[in-house]
Amino acid sequence: xxxxxxxxxxxxxxxxxxxxxxxxxxxxxxxxxxxxxxxxxxxxxxxxxxxxxxxxxxxxxxxxxxxxxxxxxxxxxxxxxxxxxxxxxxxxxxxxxxxxxxx
Amino acid sequence: xxxxxxxxxxxxxxxxxxxxxxxxxxxxxxxxxxxxxxxxxxxxxxxxxxxxxxxxxxxxxxxxxxxxxxxxxxxxxxxxxxxxxxxxxxxxxxxxxxxxxxxxxxxxxxxxxxxxxxxxxxxxxxxxxxxxxxxxxxxxxxxxxxxxxxxxxxxxxxxxxxxxxxxxxxxxxxxxxxxxxxxxxxxxxxxxxxxxxxxxxxxxxxxxxxxxxxxxxxxxxxxxxxxxxxxxxxxxxxxxxxxxxxxxxxxxxxxxxxxxxxxxxxxxxxxxxxxxxxxxxxxxxxxxxxxxxxxxxxxxxxxxxxxxxxxxxxxxxxxxxxxxxxxxxxxxxxxxxxxxxxxxxxxxxxxxxxxxxxxxxxxxxxxxxxxxxxxxxxxxxxxxxxxxxxxxxxxxxxxxxxxxxxxxxxxxxxxxxxxxxxxxxxxxxxxxxxxxxxxxxxxxxxxxxxxxxxxx
Numbered sequence: 001x002x003x004x005x006x007x008x009x010x011x012x013x014x015x016x017x018x019x020x021x022x023x024x025x026x027x028x029x030x031x032x033x034x035x036x037x038x039x040x041x042x043x044x045x046x047x048x049x050x051x052x053x054x055x056x057x058x059x060x061x062x063x064x065x066x067x068x069x070x071x072x073x074x075x076x077x078x079x080x081x082x083x084x085x086x087x088x089x090x091x092x093x094x095x096x097x098x099x100x101x102x103x
Numbered sequence: 104x105x106x107x108x109x110x111x112x113x114x115x116x117x118x119x120x121x122x123x124x125x126x127x128x129x130x131x132x133x134x135x136x137x138x139x140x141x142x143x144x145x146x147x148x149x150x151x152x153x154x155x156x157x158x159x160x161x162x163x164x165x166x167x168x169x170x171x172x173x174x175x176x177x178x179x180x181x182x183x184x185x186x187x188x189x190x191x192x193x194x195x196x197x198x199x200x201x202x203x204x205x206x207x208x209x210x211x212x213x214x215x216x217x218x219x220x221x222x223x224x225x226x227x228x229x230x231x232x233x234x235x236x237x238x239x240x241x242x243x244x245x246x247x248x249x250x251x252x253x254x255x256x257x258x259x260x261x262x263x264x265x266x267x268x269x270x271x272x273x274x275x276x277x278x279x280x281x282x283x284x285x286x287x288x289x290x291x292x293x294x295x296x297x298x299x300x301x302x303x304x305x306x307x308x309x310x311x312x313x314x315x316x317x318x319x320x321x322x323x324x325x326x327x328x329x330x331x332x333x334x335x336x337x338x339x340x341x342x343x344x345x346x347x348x349x350x351x352x353x354x355x356x357x358x359x360x361x362x363x364x365x366x367x368x369x370x371x372x373x374x375x376x377x378x379x380x381x382x383x384x385x386x387x388x389x390x391x392x393x394x395x396x397x398x399x400x401x402x403x404x405x406x407x408x409x410x411x412x413x414x415x416x417x418x419x420x421x422x423x424x425x426x427x428x429x430x431x432x433x434x435x436x437x438x439x440x441x442x443x444x445x446x447x448x449x450x451x452x453x454x455x456x457x458x459x460x461x462x463x464x465x466x467x468x469x470x471x472x473x474x475x476x477x478x479x480x481x482x483x484x485x486x487x488x489x490x491x492x493x494x495x496x497x498x499x500x501x502x503x504x505x506x507x508x509x510x511x512x513x514x515x516x517x518x519x520x521x522x523x524x525x526x527x528x529x530x531x532x533x534x535x536x537x538x539x540x541x542x543x544x545x546x547x548x549x550x551x552x553x554x555x556x557x558x559x
Contacts (some may be wrong), residue, residue, distance in 0.1 A: 010351060015146055016358040019241035024354045026347075036211045054416055063360035065375050066350035072358040074119070076468055081536050082408065082486050083385030084454050085466045087148045095470050 005097035007032065010068075013092040018079040021089045022072040023047070025096060035066035035103045042099075047071040050095040109328045110135045111288055111294040112338070113309035115321045118142040118167050118184055118199075119159025122312065126323040129338040130330035131174050133325055137291045138175050139166070141224045141284050141310045142199065143186030145354075147556045149405040153255045153535030163189075164199065169206045172276070176212045181270060183277040185261075185286040185310075191281030193222040199278055207559045214276050217269035218555045221258045221280025223402065225251050227551075228543075236544040240401070250406070257404035262366030263302075264548035266290035274556060281403065284310035292328050300392035303370045305333045307363070308352065310385075314340040315352035316383075327531050330472055332388035334380055343383030350377045366401070367548065368394040397544050400551055404539025409452070410491040411531035412498035414483040416505060416520040421517055422512050424479055430510045430519075431456050437504040442497045452487040452497050481505065481520070486534050498528055 004011055010026035025042060027033040036042060042062075048055040051073060059072040077084045086092060112135035115122040130138070141152075147158040157164060168184075175182035188195025200218050203406035207213065228251050231237050237246045251257070258281035267290045269277045279287070285306020292302030305328045308315055316337040323338040335344045353372050354360045361373040364402035376387040422428060430442050434456075439449050462469035487494030506520045513519075545551060 009347075014356055016356055017241060018145060018149070019243070019539060020358055022354075022356070022358055024351075025361075026351055026354070028347075036478060037314065050470065059358055061359050061361060063350075063354065063373075065372070065377065066347070066360065068351065068354055068360060070354055070360045076466060079146070080150060083455060083466065083535075084148075085464055085507055088146050091464050092468065094465070095468075 002101050002103055003097065004099045004101060007036070007103065011093050011096055013089055015075070015079055015089040016072050019075055020068060020072055021075045023093055023096065024068055024070050026066060026068040028067065030067060032103070033064070036101055037062055039102050041101055042069045044071070047073060054056065084100055086097055105294050108327055109297065111291060111305065111309055111328065112328045113312050113324045113326070114137040114138065114140045114171055115167065115312040115323070116141065116314050117144065117159060119164040120158065120321040121163060121167060121402050121426040123339060124170060126339040127170055127174055130323045130325050131178060131189045132453060133338070135180060135325065136295070137181045137183060138171060139183040139287050139309070140171065140312070141186060141317050142184045143189040143191055143195070145403060147189070149535040149537050150194055152190035152258065152403065153405040153531060155192055155256070157189035157195060157198065159189060161198065161202070165202050165206070168199065168202055169210070172203065172206055172212055173210065173275065176214055176273065181275050181277060183291070185279045185282030185287045187278050187280060189380060191221050191258050191279070191311065193200055193220060193280070196220065196280045203276060203278065204559055212270070212559070214559050215274050216276040216278065216559050217272065217274035219261065219265045219269060219277065219279040220553050221261055221282070221551070223257045223259050223551060225254070225257070228257060228402070231543050235493045237402070237541050240540050241543060243540050248541060250538050254404040255407055255535060257402055257539050259543065259551040260366070260401040260403065261552045262286050262548050263293055265552040265554060267294050268549060270294060272556065276559070280552070285365070291353065294551035297328055297330060298392065299368065300370065301328050301331065301333050302366055302388045303363070303392060303532060304372070304387060304393050308333070308349070311352065311355065313337045313339065313342055314355070315349050316344045318342060319391040329512065332386050334382035334384050334386050343393050344385045346377035346379055346385055349385045349387060367398050368392055397446055398548050399542040400545050402539050402541045403537070403545055405535040406538040408534045408536040409488045411484065411486050411534045412491070412495040412528055413531055414498055414528045415480070415504045416502070416522050416527070417480045418519055419478045419521065420515050420519065421477070422514060423510060424476065426510060427458065427461070431507065433510065434501065434504045434508050437508060438497065438501045441500045445496060447487065447489070447493050447497050451489055452485055452494060454497065454501055455530045456483040457482040457484065491530055491532065495528060502527055
């Protein structure tokens with residue numbers, strides 16, 4: 001077992017335009033990326049649960065060439081709107097850090 | 104015949120973020136065909152488009168612009184800057200154009216300059232709505248005349264075509280309003296006879312300067328683009344590009360890592376290869392381009408949402424922290440009564456308590472709900488519709504009641520809040536919100552972006 005905070009090279013969030021948030025989890029090489037992919041833990045349902053969004057609103061894409069997983073879903077509030085807490089969206093990654101990967 | 108290639112130097116991620124002079128000199132020594140930089144982003148939020156000001160300081164923008172003008176004019180190559188002034192509206196472009204003229208006058212530089220406008224007049228947008236040529240993005244509602252009328256400013260995001268026209272007409276300095284970030288670079292590549300796939304991909308690398316390198320930083324990136332690949336290398340010897348650093352960059356700020364929607368088509372990176380050509384340069388190949396059946400221009404617009412006033416405070420009292428929600432409810436009720444008494448009805452303002460140490464960063468998405476912090480920080484916020492004066496008046500009541508409102512078990516009877524500043528209250532000014540995030544169908548990619556030329 002390994003937490004994402006220990007197993008990943010990158011775990012980050014950022015706006016993808018003013019209405020969407022995108023999260024990337026990147027691994028060191030093809031070997032660990034394939035092992036993580038095989039566990040199925042990183043999937044739309046995980047992001048739906050961690051970020052309280054309907055699963056059908058999560059665009060989830062593994063990107064083999066970068067050993068990366070990307071998930072994109074609506075922001076809680078559009079960037080800069082009343083109640084937005086993170087205009088750039090770059091501090092929304094933390095709930096992923098403690099996800100346990102059975103690798 | 105030698106293979107077609109073009110050599111491009113990007114100085115930084117944003118005009119005004121800065122770059123080492125030595126990195127620019129090292130890049131110029133490699134004889135680029137064009138230099139440039141991205142001038143803006145939508146990321147800093149709706150305020151800058153609305154208020155007509157840049158998110159980098161004019162002092163920092165001028166520093167970068169002066170160095171780049173000297174480099175380009177000295178070498179006899181074009182200097183191209185997209186999304187001038189941060190948001191690309193008319194006042195943003197005016198600011199950077201005025202700076203270029205001043206620097207030229209002060210330093211004795213002469214050049215032909217093109218200014219490409221991207222701010223859209225409301226009547227033309229309404230004509231497009233009537234013709235059914237505007238479509239929403241990101242699940243936004245259909246655009247209506249009422250929203251257009253309410254909007255403070257609307258810009259269109261240009262593709263490479265206006266840049267190509269300006270360069271074809273002999274402009275040496277091209278300053279543009281809102282632009283797709285890769286567009287100036289894609290324009291240079293396509294003009295050089297290179298295919299759109301490497302042209303757009305090169306633009307994606309160059310628009311962030313040395314961001315695709317490690318250590319990541321605001322610095323210069325040199326990209327050589329050929330028929331079916333490109334090579335990326337930072338000019339600062341302290342940085343290097345690796346296959347992983349380059350691959351990671353294609354994840355940046357896009358909803359999909361493999362399908363990148365651009366004004367005239369889609370860049371597909373699913374078949375990309377990233378190969379090291381040295382310990383600090385990477386060759387990228389395998390990208391493809393699918394032209395869109397309809398050329399579209401993205402529109403960004405903002406409207407005034409009110410006027411903001413804020414106050415920063417903190418508490419170290421465990422008795423208050425233990426019953427924070429009911430305390431904030433009491434304060435909210437006090438504010439409603441007192442603000443209504445001087446003319447601020449509850450439906451004319453929004454009052455927010457941002458609680459740092461609890462859920463100030465993630466709000467409703469914060470999963471940690473059972474932690475008891477020993478201190479918490481507050482940003483007390485009012486956005487009022489009527490005026491700055493009224494927003495500040497409501498905030499004043501909120502601040503006073505955060506300080507003095509009683510709560511059961513209270514021992515700290517002199518005050519609940521530690522204020523770090525005097526004055527405690529800050530007038531933030533007008534607040535904008537995104538109102539337009541749509542695409543417009545166009546027959547000619549240049550039709551929304553008039554170009555003016557001048558000899559400087």
